[in-house]
Amino acid sequence: MDRYPTTTSAAANRSRLLAGAGLLALCCGVFVWLLLRNHGLGPAIFSDEWYYSKMSRLQPLAEAMVPSYLYLWLFRASSVCGAGFLDCARIGNELFFVAAAPFIYAVTRRVASSLLALLVAALALLTPLNVYTSFFMPEASYYFGFAVLSWVILAWQVSESRWNAPLQGLAAGAVLGLMSLVKVHALFLLPAVCLYLGCAGRLAGRVNWRSRGALAALLAAAATLALKFGLGYVFAGEEALSVFGSFYTGTANSHARRPLAELLRAAWTSGAGHLMALAVLLALPLALLIHATLSRSARAQGSTELRQLQLYSLLTLGAAGGMAVMFTASIADVAPTEVLRLHMRYYSFVFPLLLALSAAAIHRPCPATPALAWPVALLLAIVLACAVWKLPAYSINAVDGPEIYGVGIASLPGRVVVGLELLALLLWARGSRLAAPLFLFVAMPVMTVQGVLSSGAYLRNIDPNLPAYVAGRFAYGYVPAAERNQLTVVGADVLETMHAQFYVDAPDTGTIALPPGAPLAPYHMPLRNKWLLVIGHHPLPPGVRAEVATDVYALVKMDTQRRVIGVTRFGQPLGPNSLVTAAEGLSHLEPWGRWSEAKRVVLHFSRPLPAHANVVIKAQAFGPNTGLPFTMKIGSEEQSFRVGDLPQDVTLRFATDGQQRSLTIEIPKPTVPHDVSPSIDTRPLGIGLTDIEISTPDT
Structure with a gap:
């Protein structure tokens, strides 16, 4: 096997020690930075954070709307922090996110030097996707899971002397099964993983690769489903036997039977937006991947490890990106702008693999086939030009697609990024070895800095002292714990009531949404709940007096006999x-x-x-x-x-x-x-x- 590099010299040992020390310092430094940045923030994404908090900490797992049973079970531990549960959940997110770095390093190290692998790991940790470490959501855990899966498939060696494909298939299936209990979206990666395992032996020139690859794929699928349903059943009983859970099943059913032409139009609109965003972020790695896919000579010149990385990146990006496009198309009827939302977080966990491809191009450049390189570069250049013109019309925000949001395509820095991407494509098509260094050493750091700044600005705007948060925290401390579920929250809209519910921290609180300043009618007074928490100015009915009243909220104790x-x-x-x-x-x-x-x-x-x-x-x-x-x-x-x-x-x-x-x-x-x-x-x-x-x- 053409594995890079295998030497036991003293210099190589020192290099490994230095790389290990650098990786440890990187992980510790990023963890401390995330810890300081995220601490004390309020929740931001409603209803997601409220529902994940409620499902993990306040309800039996069998009642969860989504089958993220492993994530919910792990983050139930945040309850030991009492009122500080959100910051504890963030620490868990930060640990999972940073723990992905060694696996990303190991995958990149198969095709590049230790310094380049360290750079890729640093870029993968500083990616704007780390904004999700501040939310009570499973994205950081899922990011870690995909890094482990990639290591198992690309870098984990069962034996140096022989290829143990079945064992590797079982291990990959086990990781994917656990990932499906963090986010059910992992099931859409299963076809890609099975196809890769079926073909990987051929790339390595293995004997009997068809039969052993087929067995590995079969075992991976069996292990994935066994863990998804078996461990899920242990967590949640019969409710876990649903493939997608009540929320996603209900969503699919409610949008079923849409006309095919309408679905295809929505998929085209969404797919075009995702392609433009990918070109802005990763034009050169996409060119390398397309060229390697189409050029037989390029595949022949690459190492076994590089060919495997290329195939795995293509399959996983295609599976996850295709799922994001079709999901968006399927719910395009929710609102006129829904189809314009770029849900890039459904596949941006694959981006470190594309950075590894760029690192490989620096370490061991493979000359591009001119007859193929120029058309590929021209195609991506056209996509980039369309992105400057069309992409600002899409709904881009720090939650759906933090990476493309950080670029700011309509701003001057965003145009600089597009210019760097175009220059890298031109250099690559001309056969220059400066293309990959320009992308990895200049364009990516520019985008990373922009992403860090934009994510920081977004998080600084999350006010932990909104009136609803203040009211919710007060009710948490004032209302007896046994009676918090017997509280009704009144607010100006559903988001305001959810803000308070998050801090009241009880799963069965009621809600009433009234226009700002609208008075409460007698029929609003809850007979089945003992407490009424009113946020803002909503006059109470005659004869009703608040037990506690401030300029921000009023708390009424009801006679429910x-x-x-x-x-x-x-x-x-x-x-x-x-x-x-x-x-x-x-x-x-x-x-x-x-x-x-x-x-x-x-x-x-x-x-x-x-x-x-x-x-x-x-x-x-x-x-x-x-x-x-x-x-x-x-x-x-x-x-x-x-x-x-x-x-x-x-x-x-x-x-x-x-x-x-x-x-x-x-x-x-x-x-x-x-x-x-x-x-x-x-x-x-x-x-x-x-x-x-x-x-x-x-x-």
């Missing part, structure tokens, strides 16, 4: 033994409840309603009905209420003759989703009902 007659959950079948025995105007069962599909909903009860009835419904409005008045009637008495587009409790009190056995809800504006969005749903929706409780005052 009552005698419950019965409760019906609309996500379950109705029947003679339930409080609500039958319903008119409701659609089919859904996991959360049922939508109305008529101008009115009539609920029939198994017994007469009490003379003094408290009616509590958890409800949400659909589309144009949001904020419009609904009317509830029992006998001759009627009352109106309004709800938002997320479930919230509504409490209404009725005086009846003690004989009424039904309740009617009038819908203001039944609306067919198909008429207001690309949805295929043709039901006239109005109100969504999760549950209903009937009670009487406890006298």
